[in-house]
Amino acid sequence: MLTIGQLADYVGVTVRAVRHYHQRGLLPEPDRDASGYRRYDADAVVRLIRIKTLAGAGVPLARIEDLLDAGPEEFSCAIVQIDKALTSRIRELQEQRRRIAGLTAGDRLFLPAEIADFLDQLRAIGISERTVQVERDGWILLAARYPQEAGRAAGFKLSALDDPEFRRIYTAFDEAYDWDPADPRLEELADAMLALIGRHPRDPAQAAAEDQADPVTLSLMTTQPGSMPPAWERLDELCRERGQAVGFG
Amino acid sequence: MLTIGQLADYVGVTVRAVRHYHQRGLLPEPDRDASGYRRYDADAVVRLIRIKTLAGAGVPLARIEDLLDAGPEEFSCAIVQIDKALTSRIRELQEQRRRIAGLTAGDRLFLPAEIADFLDQLRAIGISERTVQVERDGWILLAARYPQEAGRAAGFKLSALDDPEFRRIYTAFDEAYDWDPADPRLEELADAMLALIGRHPRDPAQAAAEDQADPVTLSLMTTQPGSMPPAWERLDELCRERGQAVGFG
DNA sequence: TTGCTCCTCACGTCACGTGAGGTGGC
DNA sequence: TTGCTCCTCACGTCACGTGAGGTGGC
Numbered sequence: 390m391l392t393i394g395q396l397a398d399y400v401g402v403t404v405r406a407v408r409h410y411h412q413r414g415l416l417p418e419p420d421r422d423a424s425g426y427r428r429y430d431a432d433a434v435v436r437l438i439r440i441k442t443l444a445g446a447g448v449p450l451a452r453i454e455d456l457l458d459a460g461p462e463e464f465s466c467a468i469v470q471i472d473k474a475l476t477s478r479i480r481e482l483q484e485q486r487r488r489i490a491g492l493t494a495g496d497r498l499f500l501p502a503e504i505a506d507f508l509d510q511l512r513a514i515g516i517s518e519r520t521v522q523v524e525r526d527g528w529i530l531l532a533a534r535y536p537q538e539a540g541r542a543a544g545f546k547l548s549a550l551d552d553p554e555f556r557r558i559y560t561a562f563d564e565a566y567d568w569d570p571a572d573p574r575l576e577e578l579a580d581a582m583l584a585l586i587g588r589h590p591r592d593p594a595q596a597a598a599e600d601q602a603d604p605v606t607l608s609l610m611t612t613q614p615g616s617m618p619p620a621w622e623r624l625d626e627l628c629r630e631r632g633q634a635v636g637f638g
Numbered sequence: 639m640l641t642i643g644q645l646a647d648y649v650g651v652t653v654r655a656v657r658h659y660h661q662r663g664l665l666p667e668p669d670r671d672a673s674g675y676r677r678y679d680a681d682a683v684v685r686l687i688r689i690k691t692l693a694g695a696g697v698p699l700a701r702i703e704d705l706l707d708a709g710p711e712e713f714s715c716a717i718v719q720i721d722k723a724l725t726s727r728i729r730e731l732q733e734q735r736r737r738i739a740g741l742t743a744g745d746r747l748f749l750p751a752e753i754a755d756f757l758d759q760l761r762a763i764g765i766s767e768r769t770v771q772v773e774r775d776g777w778i779l780l781a782a783r784y785p786q787e788a789g790r791a792a793g794f795k796l797s798a799l800d801d802p803e804f805r806r807i808y809t810a811f812d813e814a815y816d817w818d819p820a821d822p823r824l825e826e827l828a829d830a831m832l833a834l835i836g837r838h839p840r841d842p843a844q845a846a847a848e849d850q851a852d853p854v855t856l857s858l859m860t861t862q863p864g865s866m867p868p869a870w871e872r873l874d875e876l877c878r879e880r881g882q883a884v885g886f887g
Numbered sequence: 888t889t890g891c892t893c894c895t896c897a898c899g900t901c902a903c904g905t906g907a908g909g910t911g912g913c
Numbered sequence: 914t915t916g917c918t919c920c921t922c923a924c925g926t927c928a929c930g931t932g933a934g935g936t937g938g939c
Contacts, residue, residue: 391783396782405903424920445734475734482727489717536648653893676894698927
């Protein structure tokens with residue numbers, strides 16, 4: 390006959406856990422010896438090992454109680470289910486491993502692949518990190534609200550990068566970050582941007598998403614008023630003034 | 639700017655979890671809109687995804703708080719540790735799978751291999767399940783208190799099963815379960831058991847463990863007085879009477 | 888107007904952990 | 914006698930869940 394400590398040590402649980410199982414009714418209270426100590430027999434060892442094994446597999450104690458008093462066919466049926474749950478939990482953890490590895494690896498964790506590709510392409514053609522971050526924040530918010538549309542729109546933008554004119558304009562837009570809002574080049578840039586939009590034949594269904602994906606519109610979504618550079622705010626203004634004709638804004 | 643529900647849905651956590659992270663100081667409280675609703679920006683999305691990813695990997699919230707505000711070298715060092723923890727957790731779960739599979743498979747879960755082998759051998763030579771269960775319970779308690787000794791003693795017993803005389807005596811012992819305590823065959827059996835012990839040369843160091851491993855002694859350990867069959871109690875008495883000479887009891 | 892989302896307390900849950908204060912066994 | 918184990922409350926912990934009661938947005 391074992392004491393509670395001997396039992397707990399052999400099975401590999403804490404004394405407190407054994408008492409907890411008594412309280413929950415999972416393990417019957419054994420007889421006491423002359424000192425009031427609990428004394429356990431072999432059945433208690435067997436039952437406690439079953440409890441520990443199931444609990445270790447993540448089975449709630451309430452479920453364990455049912456299982457231990459169930460028939461063998463119900464029991465082995467449950468074991469199959471528990472095994473499935475364990476297997477899928479293992480898969481989850483393997484997925485978690487991939488994800489935490491990605492925590493140091495940049496944007497791909499937060500964004501659909503097309504968007505991350507688009508941001509990487511911007512970096513590749515020499516766009517400043519400062520501007521890429523504004524794009525990124527905009528896309529994150531857009532993807533949060535319209536996941537599918539954001540993915541499609543990013544694919545569209547990605548292919549637009551093949552157009553040398555788009556690249557030239559985007560580079561200018563990037564450089565305009567530091568310009569004076571009165572800089573006359575802003576007017577040329579606004580004209581060029583609108584011309585570009587006019588040149589690309591646009592599927593009307595995509596037009597809305599695409600407009601939202603414009604860096605200027607995006608940056609308006611993402612930042613507080615006043616936190617944008619003055620030149621970009623002016624550029625947005627110019628586009629709105631002239632863009633009515635082509636449905637911009 | 640996102641509401642708390644949009645944020646939670648996109649990242650894949652509950653609204654309550656987001657509020658909990660605010661309370662814990664993990665995620666800064668954002669500004670409110672005119673209705674008092676929280677409004678989130680892209681930084682909140684990024685930070686919440688980091689929190690969720692780490693929490694999903696089992697990192698305590700207190701640790702996550704430190705990590706998010708730590709430098710990149712400390713962060714990536716921690717990621718390595720978390721990955722190790724995940725890997726070992728995966729191994730644990732794979733071990734759990736093996737164990738719950740064993741829950742339907744019998745005694746090997748509760749006992750060292752030698753003891754399970756010994757019990758299987760008893761079944762193989764035709765010992766009744768009833769007697770095997772008494773043996774099993776005795777071994778479980780013995781293994782709980784003296785794991786090494788129990789393993790060695792069981793190995794000893796296992797090899798003793800090669801002796802035809804041991805098998806004959808054990809079979810008779812099994813049958814004696816139902817005998818009348820006054821049955822004269824009990825005296826013969828007691829003599830034969832003592833003769834067998836005398837015949838086997840015994841390493842004195844093993845003698846104590848071996849005596850404890852005797853079925854009769856074991857069953858005394860494991861059961862309450864009176865729960866053993868009367869014939870076995872009588873047999874135990876007879877062995878004690880005669881066994882003093884060979885150091886039995 | 889109805890249904891959905893949002894807000895703030897605040898208590899509940901799950902599986903124990905952790906003293907608090909006292910007694911028995913070697 | 915000292916140190917270890919045992920006993921019974923009973924509150925604490927961790928990461929939220931779950932109403933309770935009320936207001937804002939479409």
